[in-house]
Amino acid sequence: MFMKTNRAQTRARLMAGIATAAVTLTGVMASAETVRWARVADALTLDPHSQNEGPTHTLNHHIYETLVGRAVDGSLTEGLATDWGISEDDENVWVFQIREGVTFHDGTPMTAEDVVFSLDRARTPPSGMAALHAAVEEVTAVDDSTVHVRMSGPAPLYVQNLTNTFIMSKAWAEENGVETAPNFAAGEEAYSVRNTNGTGPYVMVERDPEVRTVLQAFDGHWADAPEVTEVIYTTISEAATRVAALLSGEVDIVQDVPVQDIARLEQTDGVRVVRGPENRNIFFSYDMSSETLASSDADDNPFAKPEVREAMALAIDRNAIRQVVMRGESQPSAAPLPPFVNGWTEEMDAFGDPDLERAAELMAEAGYPDGFSVQLDCPNDRYLNDESICQALVGMLARIDIRVDLNAQTRSLHFPLIENWETDFYLLGWGVPTFDSQYVFDFLVHTREGSYGSFNGSRYSNPDLDAKIQSLSTMTDLEARDAMIAEIWEEVMEERIFLNVHNQVLAYAMRDNINLDVHPENQPRMTTVTFD
């Protein structure tokens, strides 16, 4: 029974697609360009608010739009909002000017009501975006093109949380019974998982999950028509096949290029590789607070001693990891935040050469002249070469007699260890979607309580620092706030809560007549593609 409807839906969608294609083709016949784009994983759903996940957002950004966007350099750009700011009358209220003349793919105009509806939908469980809107109290449409968002207190950076919150049609959602985000526990498929009605630059005309998704340029879009008029998005999970498909000419852009293939692809005729820093740092952290470590032969907790943490910082050779493990494709750094994030400074990111002699002295001073043993937990399918990075560290720490027992496993087994405080020593990667240091402090530094510290596996707890971190979220004087951020960083770096390795570098490979920049959040937009 359900298959029948499904088939009928597909047919209806195809017909709609053909109609749209016909309309589109007449409009931009002169420069009809198709781009075939492959990456490792497909969007999990097309519902705009269900999942806060990279590939899902990346695809949805072509179909739906957000109030504000994120440019390749990390700055905010206009989206469906043309202007935004904190209200002059009330510092708890954010005011958004909504773009006029925007229509949804079904032809209905977008209004402030749709924005209100979408923000409410996004902040209501079971939406995956709810955590980003936790401080919102009320969203109201003041007039046709102005939306007010009332926060529970001053929230100077709230707009940074909006870059992945899509706007959908209220009428369409109500018509199809998807007024809230799909619920995993409910056990039935929501209409919005495979059907869309956004305002974005492309209309979805075909969707075969994990096989192929076809997008056609939306001729009713408010912005200039993109050069790419058709996007064929495919999933190829196997790295070797993905690269082969590019070399054989079956796809034009490959987004997730395996590190070991970058050099070879660069030397291939007709293929171009572009690189850029990703918004993700890779670091180690350790249990600094427990009395003893479960996996160690030491009688106390070595990581609680500043000398040991300093010795480890002196033993790690970040440049060697870059050259040997990452084949040159990383940015070694000492601070756990990417350079384009607010609060980053060159000084905190700098590191010296490894100094094993001094490290050995420190180990002896700390009371471990013969070292100690400990287990290192590491994911093996989450970050670029994650397991190899851990293996490299095992060798480096062995030189100062820290005997590391490596436990590398799949991500779904690794992350619960951090969540449940069952690891003494672990690898974690962290991106900063708000592009502000507070995000790092909230999740990784603050004591674990309520919505704070959920990834604070170091069990670090410092009430003074907690108070400072909490004060950040309501400081409206941005200069004072930046000073506070610097103050917090100074303490975090001095305490050595993190043993940072590097910033990940992204690489996209494509035909050499295509231009596409690397997006720091790994969300390339086909609208930005140009051809030579």
Add this chain to the structure above:
Amino acid sequence: MAAFILRRLAQSVIVMLTVALVAFALFRFVGDPIASMVGQETTLAERAELRTALGLDEPFLVQFGNFVARAVTGDFGISYRLQQPVMELIMSRLPATLELAMVSGILAFAFGVGFGVYTALRRGGWASSTIMTVSLIGVSLPTFLIGVLLIWVFAVELQWLPSFGRGDTVYIGDWWRTGLLTESGRASLILPAITLGLYQMTLIMRLVRAEMLEVLRTDYIKFARARGLSNRAVNFGHALKNTLVPVITITGLQLGSIIAFSIITETVFQWPGVGALFINSVRFVDVPVMAAYLMLIALVFVVINLIVDLLYYAVDPRLRVDRANARH
């Protein structure tokens, strides 16, 4: 006959329940689905809430009981990963896997028997030696490597065949999507079918060859030749027919493994079948899909075993005679 089938069906149910029980006991070692289902901003309390809502904090026996109770009514739940009903998801992927398995099974059987007979009759010829040597490569190279090699040669270097996917598909009836009726669909099928069937072909070939050599030495073949029957009648009518009982068993069971273990081939060629679905589900700890897939594979094996048993009846008259005599 009917009693035999009924007895086998009852056994099948027990087998499937056991598979489900073992599967649920193992799922806890695959990891925590919550970590992949929610964003990193989600608080620990919200994670715990979702875990409770999905019943993931229950003991595995309770989870197993709930699963069986719902599965009996045909409800396998909704995929954590793709948010679609599991049955719909599996049924939409199954035709791709079955087509691939059938084509590679037929290829393996046809070439396996053909080469097997040829190498048995022409022992020592250069063609036979070549076939035997090449077939050794087929069994000794891992599937993954064969797939990548074929892609490299035929897709990247020669650019004759596609490197991934299933090409264009068309619907037969309401839900069976086939790639067999389009040119790009057939082209896409060749490399995965060879990759998947190479091992089975070698196995069947070696089995047929060994059996043939055995049978050709028996007295009744000598008698047949003495009676002046043509080579063709002796080799195919008498010798080959008598080698087929073990060959059918093996081929049948191999068909099950082709379907069940097409996982690697499907992953290498991005073939949108149930194997690729399963491997992605394992990565995501998509419990409903994993459970339903394992049940499906158990069902496939059970059904194939049943069919193989019935085929024995058809091929080997002695079994029928024994049964008939036993009744007196």
